[in-house]
Every structure is written in C-alpha cells, then in structure tokens.
Amino acid sequence: MNVLATGQTPLTISIAAAVASLLLLLVVFELIRSRRLRERYALLWLLTGLVLLALSLWRGGLNTMAGWFGVQTYPPAVLFAVALLFVLAVLLHYSTVISKLADQNVVLAQRLALVELELSARGAPTPAQLLEPDAAGAPETPVT
Amino acid sequence: MRKVAIVPAFDEQGAIGGVIDEIAAFDPTIDVLVVDDASGDATAAVAVSHGATVLRLPFNLGIGGAVQAGFRYAAKYDYDIAMRVDGDGQHDPSEFASLLDVVLAGDADICVGSRFAGTDGFRSSAARRVGIRILARTVSMLTGQRVTDTTSGFQVLNRRAVELFAEDYPHDYPEVEAAVMVHKHRLRLVEVPVRMRERVVGRSSIRGARTFYYMAKVMLAILIGSLRRRATPLEER
Numbered sequence: 301m302n303v304l305a306t307g308q309t310p311l312t313i314s315i316a317a318a319v320a321s322l323l324l325l326l327v328v329f330e331l332i333r334s335r336r337l338r339e340r341y342a343l344l345w346l347l348t349g350l351v352l353l354a355l356s357l358w359r360g361g362l363n364t365m366a367g368w369f370g371v372q373t374y375p376p377a378v379l380f381a382v383a384l385l386f387v388l389a390v391l392l393h394y395s396t397v398i399s400k401l402a403d404q405n406v407v408l409a410q411r412l413a414l415v416e417l418e419l420s421a422r423g424a425p426t427p428a429q430l431l432e433p434d435a436a437g438a439p440e441t442p443v444t
Numbered sequence: 445m446r447k448v449a450i451v452p453a454f455d456e457q458g459a460i461g462g463v464i465d466e467i468a469a470f471d472p473t474i475d476v477l478v479v480d481d482a483s484g485d486a487t488a489a490v491a492v493s494h495g496a497t498v499l500r501l502p503f504n505l506g507i508g509g510a511v512q513a514g515f516r517y518a519a520k521y522d523y524d525i526a527m528r529v530d531g532d533g534q535h536d537p538s539e540f541a542s543l544l545d546v547v548l549a550g551d552a553d554i555c556v557g558s559r560f561a562g563t564d565g566f567r568s569s570a571a572r573r574v575g576i577r578i579l580a581r582t583v584s585m586l587t588g589q590r591v592t593d594t595t596s597g598f599q600v601l602n603r604r605a606v607e608l609f610a611e612d613y614p615h616d617y618p619e620v621e622a623a624v625m626v627h628k629h630r631l632r633l634v635e636v637p638v639r640m641r642e643r644v645v646g647r648s649s650i651r652g653a654r655t656f657y658y659m660a661k662v663m664l665a666i667l668i669g670s671l672r673r674r675a676t677p678l679e680e681r
Binding site: 406411412413417 | 479497498499500501502503505509512513516517520615
C-alpha cells in the first residue's frame with residue numbers, strides 16, 4: 301500500500317463547503333452590486349470564494365492535493381489550510397490599505413491646517429469658523 | 445535671512461507661553477510657529493496671546509506629523525532657517541546660538557542639540573537612558589557617524605533639510621529615523637552639546653511600558669528604512 305495513500309473526503313463536507321463558498325460569493329456580489337464594496341477590494345474575496353468552491357466540488361483534486369502535502373487521514377484539512385491562507389492574504393492586503401489611508405490622512409490634515417492658517421491670515425473665515433461663527437468671532441455668514 | 449521656530453505642542457497651555465517668550469528674548473526677529481496638535485486645552489489661545497502664529501491641526505497627528513506640518517509651513521513660506529524646539533519648555537532657546545553658528549557657517553544642513561555630546565545638566569530615568577543609548581549606537585552604526593542623542597527635538601535646519609522633511613518625515617518617533625534619512629540623502633548632520641531642563645509642566649508622551657513598544661517600532665523603522673532604495677539624494681532628483 302502506498303505510504304501517501306490518502307483518505308477520502310466525506311461527501312457531506314464537500315456539500316457543506318460548496319454551499320459556504322457559494323454563500324460567500326453571493327454576499328460579495330451583492331456588496332459590489334449595492335456599491336458597498338469597491339471592485340478592487342472585492343477581487344481577493346472573489347478569488348477566495350472561487351478557489352474554495354473549486355476545491356469543494358473537485359473532490360478528486362482535493363484528495364490528490366492532500367496526498368502531495370502528506371495529509372493522509374483527513375483531506376478536508378487542506379481546505380481549511382487554503383481558506384486560512386486566503387484570509388491571511390486578505391488581512392495583509394487590508395493592512396497595506398489602512399497604512400496608505402493613514403498616510404494620506406496625515407497629509408490631508410497638514411494641508412488643511414496650512415490652508416486654514418492662510419485663510420485666516422487673509423481675514424477670511426476658515427471652514428471651522430463658518431461652522432461655528434459665534435465661537436471664533438468670524439464675520440457674519442451671508443444669509444440667503 | 446528669515447528664520448522660523450517650529451514649536452510642536454500638545455496640551456502645553458502651562459508651558460507654551462514661556463517657550464514663545466524665551467524665543468523672542470533670544471531673537472525677536474524669529475517668527476514663531478506653534479503647531480497645535482489638536483490640544484484639548486487652551487494651548488492655541490495662549491500661543492496667540494504671546495504673539496505666535498498657530499497652525500492648528502484638525503486632529504492629533506503625533507509628534508512626527510505635527511513637526512512635518514511645521515516643515516511644510518517653513519517650505520511654503522520660503523524660510524531660510526527652521527529651528528525646532530519642543531513646546532514643553534525642556535529646551536532653552538538661548539542655546540540656539542551655538543546651533544545656528546554651525547548651520548549658518550555652512551558646516552551642517554541640520555544641527556542637533558545633544559544632551560550627551562559633552563556637558564551634563566540632564567538627568568533621565570535609567571530605562572530611558574539605556575533606550576536612547578541603544579538607538580544612538582544603532583544609528584551610529586548605520587550612518588557610520590557618531591551620534592549621541594537621537595531623540596533630541598532641539599534642532600536647527602537649513603533650507604535643504606527643511607525641503608526634504610516637508611516631503612518625507614517619519615511618524616512616531618521621528619528624530620531617530622530622521623537621522624538615518626539625513627544620512628541617506630547625504631545631508632550633513634552635526635551634534636552640538638546643549639543643556640536641557642527637566643520637564644516643568646506636563647508629562648512625556650513616552651513612558652513606562654510604552655517605551656518598549658516604541659523601541660521595537662523604531663528599531664524596525666530604522667533597520668528597514670536603511671534598506672530602502674528610495675533614498676535619492678535631493679540634488680539628483
């Protein structure tokens with residue numbers, strides 16, 4: 301008997317995993333459709349859903365892959381591993397997105413402060429003063 | 445020769461007035477820019493009443509972001525010299541004279557007042573001293589130049605250094621990384637011994653267990669920063 305001979309994936313697991321992958325894909329599609337998720341951030345999620353769906357349906361492939369990695373008793377473990385890998389990739393991607401947003405936020409705050417200072421130096425009310433005309437003693441805002 | 449003093453301040457209503465007065469006493473021709481890092485107290489009002497220009501950040505950016513805002517101001521309004529002094533009163537603006545001499549003589553693009561490069565007059569907790577020592581060693585190693593105080597916010601910078609930092613300045617614990625950046629951009633950094641006072645009012649932003657967090661973050665930043673390729677010297681851009 302081959303040392304690397306693997307067990308078989310139970311059918312119920314394949315069905316459950318396929319349903320879960322389909323649900324993930326559906327939710328992602330709906331989020332894109334309703335404009336709550338930008339396409340560029342959705343791509344990784346779609347890829348995740350598609351790969352998991354493929355591995356759930358293609359039972360022979362999952363068993364073979366389990367063999368490659370020496371998973372002998374329980375092939376669906378490979379499914380978990382792949383899912384975990386994709387989730388890590390998505391999280392890392394988000395960390396880069398957050399870092400970029402934070403950097404842009406700093407630049408925006410600095411430029412806003414400089415613009416406000418310049419406006420007040422020219423005697424014009426700054427946006428902050430327009431919001432609270434009494435507090436900062438700004439000129440009356442025109443009433444239309 | 446137009447000079448601006450950049451004073452980052454966060455909740456320093458008790459100390460900021462004195463700092464501004466001391467700068468004016470040192471040289472009344474210096475424009476004082478207080479960068480109010482979204483203080484919750486009357487820092488901005490006190491600074492204005494002492495004759496400073498106040499740049500008010502809409503929300504707290506931390507020391508790096510506040511100082512960089514000051515550099516952007518200095519670059520935008522064409523100042524020849526920027527002087528950095530902390531808003532908590534631990535620096536004595538009369539010590540600016542020796543730093544200014546170095547920069548005006550053209551011997552450095554950035555001159556840093558160091559607590560350890562000679563005279564004493566500064567005592568700090570043991571943990572902080574060790575931390576500062578480790579950082580100084582690391583920076584010295586990376587830049588091939590002896591640096592004794594990488595955490596000093598008491599500096600004089602010429603136009604070239606201001607333009608560099610207006611574009612790109614580190615965030616959290618900026619002086620350490622800035623020392624490495626300066627080296628990579630082939631600007632000249634010179635340290636001059638200065639005395640510093642104990643904090644009179646307020647508390648240091650870095651204390652206790654957070655010291656270790658900052659150490660780890662800064663070490664990561666300078667080690668990776670030294671591997672960064674982007675460091676194109678300014679004149680070659």
